[in-house]
Amino acid sequence: MSEERKEEGKALTDEEVEAAPPADAEREAKLKAAAEARAARAAAKEKADAEAAEAEPPKPKPPSPKQPELDAIIALLKREVADEAVEDAYVNELNGDMPTVIVNNTHWRAAAELLKRHKQLQFDYLRNVSGVDYETHMEVVYHMVSLSSKREAAVKVKTEREDSSVYSATPVWATANWNEREIYDLLGIDFPGHPDLRRIMMPDDWVGHPLRKDYEPLDSEV
Amino acid sequence: MIRTEELLLNVGPQHPSTHGVFRIVVKLDGEVITEATPVMGYLHRGTEKIAENLNFTQIIPYTDRMDYVSAMTNNYVLVHAVETMMGLEVPLRAEFLRLIVMELQRVASHLVWWGTYLLDIGAMSPFLYAFRDREIIIDLFNELCGARLTYNYMRVGGVKWDAPPGWMDKVRDFIPYMENKLQEYDNLVSGNEIFLARIKGIGQYDAATAIDYGLSGANLRCTGVDWDLRKAEPYSLYNQFEFDVPLGKKGDCYDRYRIRMEEIRQSLRILKQALQQFPEGGETMGKVPRVIRPPAGEVYVRIESPRGEIGCHIVSKGKAEPYRLKFRRPSFVNLQILPKLLVGETMTNLITILGGIDIVVGEVDC
Amino acid sequence: MPPWLNESLTWGNALVLFLWAVVFLFIVLGFVTYAIYFERKVIGWMQLRIGPNRVGPLGLFQTVADILKLLLKEDTIPRKADRLLFVLAPVLAYIPAFSVLAVLPYTQKLYFADLNVGLLYYVALSGISTLAIVLGGWASNNKYALLGGMRSAAQMISYEVPLVISVVGVILLSGSLNLRDIVMAQDGGWFWNWNFLPQIVGFAVFVIAAVSELNRTPFDLPEAESELVAGYHVEYSGFRFAFFMLSEYVYVYAIAALTTVLFLGGWHAPAPFLDFVPGIIWFLLKFAFIVFFLFWIRATFPRIRVDQLMSLGWKVLLPVSLLNVFLTAAYLELFIKR
Numbered sequence A: 001m002s003e004e005r006k007e008e009g010k011a012l013t014d015e016e017v018e019a020a021p022p023a024d025a026e027r028e029a030k031l032k033a034a035a036e037a038r039a040a041r042a043a044a045k046e047k048a049d050a051e052a053a054e055a056e057p058p059k060p061k062p063p064s065p066k067q068p069e070l071d072a073i074i075a076l077l078k079r080e081v082a083d084e085a086v087e088d089a090y091v092n093e094l095n096g097d098m099p100t101v102i103v104n105n106t107h108w109r110a111a112a113e114l115l116k117r118h119k120q121l122q123f124d125y126l127r128n129v130s131g132v133d134y135e136t137h138m139e140v141v142y143h144m145v146s147l148s149s150k151r152e153a154a155v156k157v158k159t160e161r162e163d164s165s166v167y168s169a170t171p172v173w174a175t176a177n178w179n180e181r182e183i184y185d186l187l188g189i190d191f192p193g194h195p196d197l198r199r200i201m202m203p204d205d206w207v208g209h210p211l212r213k214d215y216e217p218l219d220s221e222v
Numbered sequence B: 001m002i003r004t005e006e007l008l009l010n011v012g013p014q015h016p017s018t019h020g021v022f023r024i025v026v027k028l029d030g031e032v033i034t035e036a037t038p039v040m041g042y043l044h045r046g047t048e049k050i051a052e053n054l055n056f057t058q059i060i061p062y063t064d065r066m067d068y069v070s071a072m073t074n075n076y077v078l079v080h081a082v083e084t085m086m087g088l089e090v091p092l093r094a095e096f097l098r099l100i101v102m103e104l105q106r107v108a109s110h111l112v113w114w115g116t117y118l119l120d121i122g123a124m125s126p127f128l129y130a131f132r133d134r135e136i137i138i139d140l141f142n143e144l145c146g147a148r149l150t151y152n153y154m155r156v157g158g159v160k161w162d163a164p165p166g167w168m169d170k171v172r173d174f175i176p177y178m179e180n181k182l183q184e185y186d187n188l189v190s191g192n193e194i195f196l197a198r199i200k201g202i203g204q205y206d207a208a209t210a211i212d213y214g215l216s217g218a219n220l221r222c223t224g225v226d227w228d229l230r231k232a233e234p235y236s237l238y239n240q241f242e243f244d245v246p247l248g249k250k251g252d253c254y255d256r257y258r259i260r261m262e263e264i265r266q267s268l269r270i271l272k273q274a275l276q277q278f279p280e281g282g283e284t285m286g287k288v289p290r291v292i293r294p295p296a297g298e299v300y301v302r303i304e305s306p307r308g309e310i311g312c313h314i315v316s317k318g319k320a321e322p323y324r325l326k327f328r329r330p331s332f333v334n335l336q337i338l339p340k341l342l343v344g345e346t347m348t349n350l351i352t353i354l355g356g357i358d359i360v361v362g363e364v365d366c
Numbered sequence C: 001m002p003p004w005l006n007e008s009l010t011w012g013n014a015l016v017l018f019l020w021a022v023v024f025l026f027i028v029l030g031f032v033t034y035a036i037y038f039e040r041k042v043i044g045w046m047q048l049r050i051g052p053n054r055v056g057p058l059g060l061f062q063t064v065a066d067i068l069k070l071l072l073k074e075d076t077i078p079r080k081a082d083r084l085l086f087v088l089a090p091v092l093a094y095i096p097a098f099s100v101l102a103v104l105p106y107t108q109k110l111y112f113a114d115l116n117v118g119l120l121y122y123v124a125l126s127g128i129s130t131l132a133i134v135l136g137g138w139a140s141n142n143k144y145a146l147l148g149g150m151r152s153a154a155q156m157i158s159y160e161v162p163l164v165i166s167v168v169g170v171i172l173l174s175g176s177l178n179l180r181d182i183v184m185a186q187d188g189g190w191f192w193n194w195n196f197l198p199q200i201v202g203f204a205v206f207v208i209a210a211v212s213e214l215n216r217t218p219f220d221l222p223e224a225e226s227e228l229v230a231g232y233h234v235e236y237s238g239f240r241f242a243f244f245m246l247s248e249y250v251y252v253y254a255i256a257a258l259t260t261v262l263f264l265g266g267w268h269a270p271a272p273f274l275d276f277v278p279g280i281i282w283f284l285l286k287f288a289f290i291v292f293f294l295f296w297i298r299a300t301f302p303r304i305r306v307d308q309l310m311s312l313g314w315k316v317l318l319p320v321s322l323l324n325v326f327l328t329a330a331y332l333e334l335f336i337k338r
Helices: A002-019 A024-055 A067-081 A105-117 A176-187 B047-051 B056-064 B071-086 B092-121 B125-145 B167-190 B193-199 B207-212 B253-277 B330-342 B347-357 B361-365 C002-006 C011-046 C062-072 C083-103 C118-139 C143-174 C179-185 C200-213 C238-263 C279-300 C306-335
Strands: A086-092 A098-103 A125-133 A138-145 A152-159 B007-011 B023-029 B032-039 B297-305 B308-316 B324-328
Touching: A067 A086, A067 A098, A067 A105, A067 A152, A086 B297, A098 A105, A105 A138, A105 A152, A125 A176, A125 B297, A125 B308, A125 B324, A138 A176, A138 B297, A138 B308, A176 B330, B007 C143, B023 B330, B023 B347, B032 B330, B032 B347, B047 B056, B047 B324, B056 B071, B071 B092, B071 B297, B071 B308, B092 B125, B092 B167, B092 B193, B092 B253, B092 B347, B125 B167, B167 B253, B193 B253, B193 B347, B207 B330, B253 B347, B308 B330, B324 B330, B330 B347, B330 B361, C011 C062, C011 C083, C011 C238, C011 C279, C062 C238, C083 C118, C083 C238, C118 C143, C118 C179, C118 C238, C143 C179, C143 C200, C143 C238, C143 C306, C179 C238, C200 C238, C200 C306, C238 C279
Parallel strands: A098 A152
Antiparallel strands: A086 A098, A125 A138, A138 A152, B007 B023, B023 B032, B297 B308, B308 B324
């Protein structure tokens, strides 16, 4: 839309207006206020730190309300799939206590089936699939939710950086289809079992996978 | 023996009804589609890659350009994700402003859909009516933040601009106006026999398929699955308001049409309540550190955009820039079902079904 | 003109006839120019727009400018197109469109050819345009054009049948195929003597089939913009495209005139006391109303689907028009024995 360009132009001028230096008196007052605020903040922080330091040793944090959910998932995975299927598990407090399980790559296929079909879990709705390049390894994150119980979970599958491959979840959740293609395209993770693994965003003859951290852009100036 | 050849037809990327630069390669037997392969990426700008080198405030304008028909909700999902990570409090006034602009945006977005969908079906006039009414919303946004489409309005911790004097009254006036116009639209189009014959029973699927394909928004609710994130997993202030989630039964284009029309009404209802409860004074920016550095960790946050569940997955290493930023774009996910729906349909229904899914190519390709 | 037509052909009256044809061509071109202007204005108003208003006073020269632009455009023929047919198609579309006008009477005295099978002539010639559209679609070597051409063929053939059968009732009532006689038979002083009331079923079928014959919304499938980009004339530009456009609007002229003649009483006034107004004015008013009606429909309706179009044609319009013929015949036989 041509309108967009116009908008950008407008936005620029707005920022310029903002950046214009205010009158001197006003400016001094502002600087002073800012300095005061900074001092106050520092003081508050010190105090908070001190309090935290005091409070830290006595009691560990109360377990998250979602801990039982996580435990149930782990138990099921261990019982139904394999003991070593769960590599690690934790509750992601940043994300509203999202139960997060790291599933062993070799057991992912069976685990996916279980997560979707088991009566206790029923993660029937796959919300999102992301691939992350951690420089030491690759990770595919599946965010899923059960529409009936509204329970959520994140499942991560790790793989090596070279020849990375994760079993495709497309036969289990059709949602994964294009998401996995996108990850394959942008991060170069192979998904064996995927019905149609081709590049999706980049041209077919593109070299490299742009979202990898070691990707060299065609034109580094851009 | 008579041999008939299949016709390989490239629909798009410059076809009038693909709503941008989307392309489908269809195999036709007569006018019946035997195979459809969507091809995308013509609008891929690498937003996720660009974002890795920008701080969070700088990323906001990029979200505007994903779903450019509904930029406000895109703004919100990003700032909401960062706020969730940092545990930031957003002032009530700012949160109200956000909610009001998001609902206005939903109305505007559905109006664009309504107009273009009717245009796809072959009726020209509704398009212009829809754009007339959308224009009012766009003008409201313009007054609020100086941009008509790419607003860059929200910030981590609040919103950039407070409502100018008199703005709320204009929104208040808009609600009854729009309600009237909706009635007019229903009179004009919703009962038209030709229109109904074109969309009833077309592009039908059941709830299980919809869930399997991860559809969201009206595409999911048309099958009767009660899943609106504003109700199911309330964010912002949505649990303070009364509104209904319209549901379909058959899962065809007609249900999707009805749901979207009804959603405009419900949005107006939310707006009415929001305007009543709008706090008199107060800040529009919360207490936010000067450099926004979310703690190390990751978060997946989702909200209900007009097109469905838009999600934001941030992996942070405690820096000002995200380590990895992934958007779950509803248009992209919803579009996956298209090849399945198209087999056995005619060329004409291709347009009806594609329009019914309601995609924005900026969001499909990101 | 009629006397000349019956004389033996000499160089002199051939020239006169030719000149008349040229004059008439310009009248028709003038109609097309302002029909397009009118359409754009009317639809513009219906859609809250202004319509053309830049070229000339009130934008009156907009279409003239458009035609000039089309004429000056580079003439392109796709490399893989079938050259001969590609060039032939627009001509073939236009000739029958113009030829059918010959039999249309405007008033008691103003008419060109007084053919005793006028209606048959009209129907037979207008069918040729279908051929042109199919040819154009095929010769362009473009898939969209081909689909448009095929759709057009299917549509025109299916709608020609009910169109013809729907007017059989009118023919039965007036006992003639001559269009002038048909108008004459509707003379009763009042508007309820016009055929559209006694033949209301036939009239409805005729209007629907006629809109479909014109390829106009809601039956504009051959050029369905949102599906087939532009249908059969995708590859045409410049004056070749202008010819397709022209023949489309000439058919609007023809159908509007034909409907007036067949169903709306031609040049007759709606009531005896309005007789002081010249017949040509009545004709033009009715004619203009039908043209407006076509534009009005275009601004209101969405497009019908191709399979629905077919079933409407064969399963609804055809039986209804047949029934109409049967009822009319029965009525004539039982009550009005001649």
